[in-house]
Amino acid sequence: MSTVRRVKQLKGEIARKYASASDLRGSAQALTVLVSLVLIWIAAVQGSRLTHWSLLITIPVLSLFLLRLFALMHDCGHGCLFRSRALNRAFGFLFGVISGMPQYVWARHHNFHHATNGNWERYRGAIATLSVREFAALSPAKQRRYARERHLGMAPFAGFIYLVLNPRLTWIKGTARLIGHLVRGKARAPATPFKVIAASFETRLWDSPREYWHMTANNLVLLAAVVAGCWFIGTATFLTIWILSTSLAGAAGLVLFTVQHNFEHAYAADTEHWDYDVGAIHGTSFLVLPAWLNWFTANIGYHHVHHLSASIPNYRLIRCHEEYRELFTEVPRVSLAELPHAITCILWDEAAERIISIAEYRRQVAAAPATATLNAA
Numbered sequence: 001m002s003t004v005r006r007v008k009q010l011k012g013e014i015a016r017k018y019a020s021a022s023d024l025r026g027s028a029q030a031l032t033v034l035v036s037l038v039l040i041w042i043a044a045v046q047g048s049r050l051t052h053w054s055l056l057i058t059i060p061v062l063s064l065f066l067l068r069l070f071a072l073m074h075d076c077g078h079g080c081l082f083r084s085r086a087l088n089r090a091f092g093f094l095f096g097v098i099s100g101m102p103q104y105v106w107a108r109h110h111n112f113h114h115a116t117n118g119n120w121e122r123y124r125g126a127i128a129t130l131s132v133r134e135f136a137a138l139s140p141a142k143q144r145r146y147a148r149e150r151h152l153g154m155a156p157f158a159g160f161i162y163l164v165l166n167p168r169l170t171w172i173k174g175t176a177r178l179i180g181h182l183v184r185g186k187a188r189a190p191a192t193p194f195k196v197i198a199a200s201f202e203t204r205l206w207d208s209p210r211e212y213w214h215m216t217a218n219n220l221v222l223l224a225a226v227v228a229g230c231w232f233i234g235t236a237t238f239l240t241i242w243i244l245s246t247s248l249a250g251a252a253g254l255v256l257f258t259v260q261h262n263f264e265h266a267y268a269a270d271t272e273h274w275d276y277d278v279g280a281i282h283g284t285s286f287l288v289l290p291a292w293l294n295w296f297t298a299n300i301g302y303h304h305v306h307h308l309s310a311s312i313p314n315y316r317l318i319r320c321h322e323e324y325r326e327l328f329t330e331v332p333r334v335s336l337a338e339l340p341h342a343i344t345c346i347l348w349d350e351a352a353e354r355i356i357s358i359a360e361y362r363r364q365v366a367a368a369p370a371t372a373t374l375n376a377a
Contacts, residue, residue, distance in 0.1 A: 067249045
């Protein structure tokens with residue numbers, strides 16, 4: 001019996017055994033990371049007053065705890081950090097403010113990823129992976145730009161855009177457009193209520209009014225915290241610590257998330273040929289990380305288990321993997337040493353239904369004339 005067929009038979013059993021959250025364990029994880037962040041912030045501020053060189057230690061440590069906080073926010077989005085729905089929503093919102101990401105909006109997009117994992121026709125990943133055909137249609141200059149923007153060295157800048165810049169700009173731009181729509185609508189029909197005018201507003205920046213209000217709440221609370229931090233700590237010190245630590249955390253998160261699905265010859269089908277469970281086993285990696293990094297990432301390296309059931313909380317993933325180890329022998333392993341290569345796999349080979357690197361694409365292009373010549377002979 002094939003591995004995927006066995007997975008199909010047993011994934012219901014796996015979910016029943018391990019998809020149960022604990023308010024006590026969730027609370028312990030949440031409070032541990034929050035208290036740690038407060039203490040490290042105090043150490044960073046006090047240390048910077050003695051010597052700015054101390055930030056070379058405190059900022060990376062702060063980034064690691066922010067990375068863990070983001071991973072716990074991820075569990076809240078799946079409703080599995082706590083048993084209580086209210087606790088998942090409350091802590092999810094709080095974690096979203098601290099990390100800089102509107103949690104409700106992010107969770108909805110992330111759940112779409114789960115629903116389409118392995119279907120690269122519908123979801124192209126965090127780095128908007130191009131197909132081989134799309135990449136070939138680019139000019140040489142645009143191909144170089146595509147590769148450069150996804151280079152591992154660009155990760156901190158991408159982290160800054162992902163967690164610091166884009167969530168703010170998206171909200172500001174969308175709010176400005178909404179206000180403009182309301183003003184124009186009121187000018188055309190003064191008797192029409194603002195609520196009716198707002199209901200006719202269309203944008204790609206959010207999918208529903210609830211998403212917009214969550215974005216608004218997240219940004220207002222975060223901006224208030226930034227203003228307070230600048231007031232009490234000092235603008236230069238606060239912004240330096242906040243921006244650098246958040247950007248580094250975002251960089252680590254983006255890299256780790258990318259290599260969970262972008263690695264050499266990862267399964268990548270179109271809608272017609274897609275199979276969800278094949279995507280979980282062959283299109284999702286098992287990140288083999290040291291124990292300390294598993295802790296800071298809330299065991300998200302056990303991503304193959306997570307994609308079988310997103311309702312399994314992070315503190316049950318390892319035990320689930322160990323019990324059903326024989327099901328996961330075909331899951332591709334990616335170690336820290338292999339991560340730099342995995343992050344270069346940024347093209348979708350539609351014909352072969354797999355992810356490849358630009359280097360492999362170049363080799364295919366170079367070999368094509370020779371193959372054509374042999375076939376002709």
